[in-house]
Amino acid sequence: MTSRASTKYTRNAIWFVAGGLLLFVWVIPLIWAVIVSLKSESEVLAYPPSIFFEPTLQNYRDALFGGVSILPSLGTSMIVSTATTVLTIVIAVPAAYAFARLNLRGKKWLGFYTLATQMVPPVGLVIPYFLILNKVGWLDSYQGMVTVYLTFSLPFAIWLLVSYMEDIPWEMEEAAFLDKANRFQTLWYVILPQVRGGIAVTVIFIFLNAWNEFLFAVQLGGNTVRPVTVAMYNFVSVEQTLWAKLSAAALVAMVPMIIIGIAAQKQIVKGLTVGAVKGGGRR
Amino acid sequence: MNQASDNRGRVTLRGIRKSFGSFEALKGVDLDIEAVEFFALLGPSGSGKTTTLRVLAGLETPDEGVMTLDDADVTYAQPGERDVAMVFQNYALYPHMTLEANIGFPLKMDGVPKDQIPGLVREAAAKVKIDHLLHRRPGQLSGGQQQRCALARAIVRQPRLFLLDEPLSNLDAQLRLETRVELKKLQRSLDVTTVYVTHDQEEAMTIADRMAVFLDGNIAQVGTPEEVFNTPRNVDVAAFIGSPPMNILKGHLDGTKVSIGDYAFNLPAAVARSPGEVVVGIRPSHIAIAQEGLPASLYLSENLGESMLLNFDVGDQLVKVRLPEVCRFADNETVRLKFDPGHVHLFDPQSGTRID
Numbered sequence: 101m102t103s104r105a106s107t108k109y110t111r112n113a114i115w116f117v118a119g120g121l122l123l124f125v126w127v128i129p130l131i132w133a134v135i136v137s138l139k140s141e142s143e144v145l146a147y148p149p150s151i152f153f154e155p156t157l158q159n160y161r162d163a164l165f166g167g168v169s170i171l172p173s174l175g176t177s178m179i180v181s182t183a184t185t186v187l188t189i190v191i192a193v194p195a196a197y198a199f200a201r202l203n204l205r206g207k208k209w210l211g212f213y214t215l216a217t218q219m220v221p222p223v224g225l226v227i228p229y230f231l232i233l234n235k236v237g238w239l240d241s242y243q244g245m246v247t248v249y250l251t252f253s254l255p256f257a258i259w260l261l262v263s264y265m266e267d268i269p270w271e272m273e274e275a276a277f278l279d280k281a282n283r284f285q286t287l288w289y290v291i292l293p294q295v296r297g298g299i300a301v302t303v304i305f306i307f308l309n310a311w312n313e314f315l316f317a318v319q320l321g322g323n324t325v326r327p328v329t330v331a332m333y334n335f336v337s338v339e340q341t342l343w344a345k346l347s348a349a350a351l352v353a354m355v356p357m358i359i360i361g362i363a364a365q366k367q368i369v370k371g372l373t374v375g376a377v378k379g380g381g382r383r
Numbered sequence: 384m385n386q387a388s389d390n391r392g393r394v395t396l397r398g399i400r401k402s403f404g405s406f407e408a409l410k411g412v413d414l415d416i417e418a419v420e421f422f423a424l425l426g427p428s429g430s431g432k433t434t435t436l437r438v439l440a441g442l443e444t445p446d447e448g449v450m451t452l453d454d455a456d457v458t459y460a461q462p463g464e465r466d467v468a469m470v471f472q473n474y475a476l477y478p479h480m481t482l483e484a485n486i487g488f489p490l491k492m493d494g495v496p497k498d499q500i501p502g503l504v505r506e507a508a509a510k511v512k513i514d515h516l517l518h519r520r521p522g523q524l525s526g527g528q529q530q531r532c533a534l535a536r537a538i539v540r541q542p543r544l545f546l547l548d549e550p551l552s553n554l555d556a557q558l559r560l561e562t563r564v565e566l567k568k569l570q571r572s573l574d575v576t577t578v579y580v581t582h583d584q585e586e587a588m589t590i591a592d593r594m595a596v597f598l599d600g601n602i603a604q605v606g607t608p609e610e611v612f613n614t615p616r617n618v619d620v621a622a623f624i625g626s627p628p629m630n631i632l633k634g635h636l637d638g639t640k641v642s643i644g645d646y647a648f649n650l651p652a653a654v655a656r657s658p659g660e661v662v663v664g665i666r667p668s669h670i671a672i673a674q675e676g677l678p679a680s681l682y683l684s685e686n687l688g689e690s691m692l693l694n695f696d697v698g699d700q701l702v703k704v705r706l707p708e709v710c711r712f713a714d715n716e717t718v719r720l721k722f723d724p725g726h727v728h729l730f731d732p733q734s735g736t737r738i739d
Contacts, residue, residue, distance in 0.1 A: 269475065272475050274440075274462070274469075274471070274475070275469070275471060275475040276477075277441075277442070277461070277462040278440060278441075278442075278462045278467060278469050278489075279489035279492050281463065281488075281492045282463070285492060289488070293477075293479040293480075294478065294479055
C-alpha cells in the first residue's frame with residue numbers, strides 16, 4: 101500500500117515538474133514583455149540588463165494616449181474581429197447542421213471543397229485578394245477586410261461545428277420532430293443548446309485568428325482600416341525600435357482576448373458536461 | 384388538445400416495403416391495428432419490427448405500400464403531422480432542459496397557451512410519479528426516472544398513437560417487471576392505441592392485447608398472445624415463441640397415429656391428411672418422464688428453482704423437458720419421454736405451415 105502510494109507521489113511530482121518547466125518556457129516571453137513594458141526605453145537597452153529598476157506606466161500612457169496612440173486601432177480590430185466572428189457563426193451554424201444531418205446531393209464534394217480552401221497558403225492569396233478588392237473598390241474598407249477574413253474563418257468554423265453536431269444522437273432530433281418541432285425549431289431549441297460548448301470554442305478561435313491576423317491586414321488595410329497588429333508597427337522604424345512602448349501596446353492588445361477566453365471558458369465547460377442519452381451525446 | 388375517444392388511432396399498413404441499400408428490412412408488411420389496442424411487434428434483431436415502428440412514426444418513408452391512420456393516408460406525412468408520440472429506446476431526453484421543459488416541449492411546439500403548460504406537465508408527470516423531480520435535468524436522474532420522463536413527454540399531449548421502442552430494455556430486471564405492469568395500467572387509463580416493439584416475448588405475451596411476430600422482414604403471425612402461443616401458424620413461429628421454445632422433431636403421421644422413431648402415440652382427433660412425413664412440435668412442459676415412451680439420455684439438467692429444465696439427447700438432437708418440481712437425475716441417465724397428445728403441434732415438412 102505504502103509503496104504504491106509513494107510511487108504515485110513520485111509520478112505526480114515528475115508530472116508537476118515537467119508541467120512546470122513547460123509552462124515556464126511558454127510564459128517567459130510574456131513575463132519578459134511585462135518587464136520591458138515597465139522599463140524606460142534607455143533601461144531596456146542597458147547592458148547588462150538591469151534586474152532592479154523603477155517601474156513606470158509611462159509606456160502604457162504613451163501607447164494608449166500618446167502621439168501614435170493604438171486606441172483607434174484597437175477599435176478597428178474590435179469591429180473587424182466582432183463582425184467576422186458574428187457573420188461566421190450566423191453562416192457556419194446552419195451550414196454545419198446541413199453537413200451533419202441533411203442528405204444533400206454532392207455533400208461529400210462540397211465538404212472537400214470547403215476543406216480544400218484551407219489548404220492554400222495565405223501568402224498565395226494576398227495578391228489575388230488585393231486585385232479583387234481593388235476592382236470592387238473595397239481596399240482599406242471594413243467590408244473588404246471582413247469578407248477576406250470570412251474566406252478562411254468560415255471553412256474552419258463549419259468543420260469544427262460539424263464534428264460537434266454529429267455527436268448529438270439522431271434520436272434527439274427525431275424526438276423533436278415527433279414533438280411537432282420543425283427543422284428550424286429543432287436546430288434552435290434542441291441542437292444549438294447542446295453545441296454551446298462547440299460554438300464557444302469556435303468563437304474563440306475565429307475571434308483570435310481575426311484579432312491576430314497581420315498579413316492581410318497590412319496589405320489590404322490602410323489608413324481607414326488599420327488593425328492593432330499593424331498599428332503596433334508604429335513603434336518600429338528604420339532608425340529605432342521603441343521596445344518598451346511596443347511591449348506595452350502588445351500587452352494591451354492581449355487584454356480583450358484574455359477577457360473573451362475567461363468568459364467563454366464557463367460555456368465550454370458547461371457544453372461538455374451536459375448529456376442524458378445513454379451511450380451517446382456529449383457529456 | 385383532443386380528448387382521447389374510443390375510435391382514435393386505427394392503423395393499417397398495406398404492402399409496406401423498405402430497403403436500406405441491399406438489405407430488405409420489410410418485405411411487404413400488412414397490418415391492422417385497432418383503436419385503443421395494446422399491440423406488440425415481436426421478433427428477433429433485424430426482423431423489421433423497429434423499422435415498422437419507424438414507418439408508423441413517419442421517421443422512415445416506405446419504398447412501397449400505404450399507411451393509413453384513422454382512414455387518412457399518411458404514408459408520406461411528416462412525423463409532426465401525424466399526432467403520434469414515441470418513447471425511444473435510449474429515451475432521447477433533451478439533456479439541457481429540466482424535466483418540466485422536456486415534458487412541456489411538445490405542448491410548446493403544439494402552440495398550447497403558455498399558462499396552461501405547467502398544469503398539463505404536472506398532470507402527466509403525476510401519472511408516471513415523477514412530479515417531484517420536475518426541476519431536475521435528465522443527467523441527474525436514474526435510468527428508470529429518465530424512462531418515466533420520456534413516457535410523460537409522450538403522453539402529455541394525448542397523441543392518437545403511442546409508440547414504444549423497447550422502452551424497458553435499458554432497465555434492470557427487477558425494475559423491468561414493475562414498469563411492465565405500470566405500463567399496462569397506464570395504457571388502460573389513457574385509452575390510447577399503443578404499439579410496442581420488443582424482442583422479449585415474455586414482455587409481449589404479458590403486456591399486449593394482440594401481437595405480430597416478425598421474422599425476416601415479414602409478419603409470420605398476428606393474433607392474441609394465447610393464439611400465437613397455443614396455435615403457432617408455422618414452424619418458425621413455433622420455434623421462436625416460448626421460453627424455452629417448442630421442441631421440433633421429425634415424425635410420421637398415419638391417421639391419428641404419430642410416430643417418432645420407434646415411439647408412437649395417438650392424437651385425440653384425426654387429422655385430414657394422407658399418411659406421410661410431418662414435423663412434430665411439442666412444448667417442454669408437455670413432455671413427461673414415464674415407463675413407456677421415446678428413449679432419451681440426459682445431456683444436462685438445469686435447476687430453475689421452481690422447476691427443472693432437462694436437456695435430453697434424442698438421436699441427433701436435443702429435446703428440452705420442463706418438470707414442475709425439482710428432482711435429481713444422473714448425467715447420461717436413460718429415461719423414456721411421454722408426449723401429451725393433446726398438446727402436440729403438427730407442421731408440413733415442406734412449407735412449414737400448421738396442420739390442424
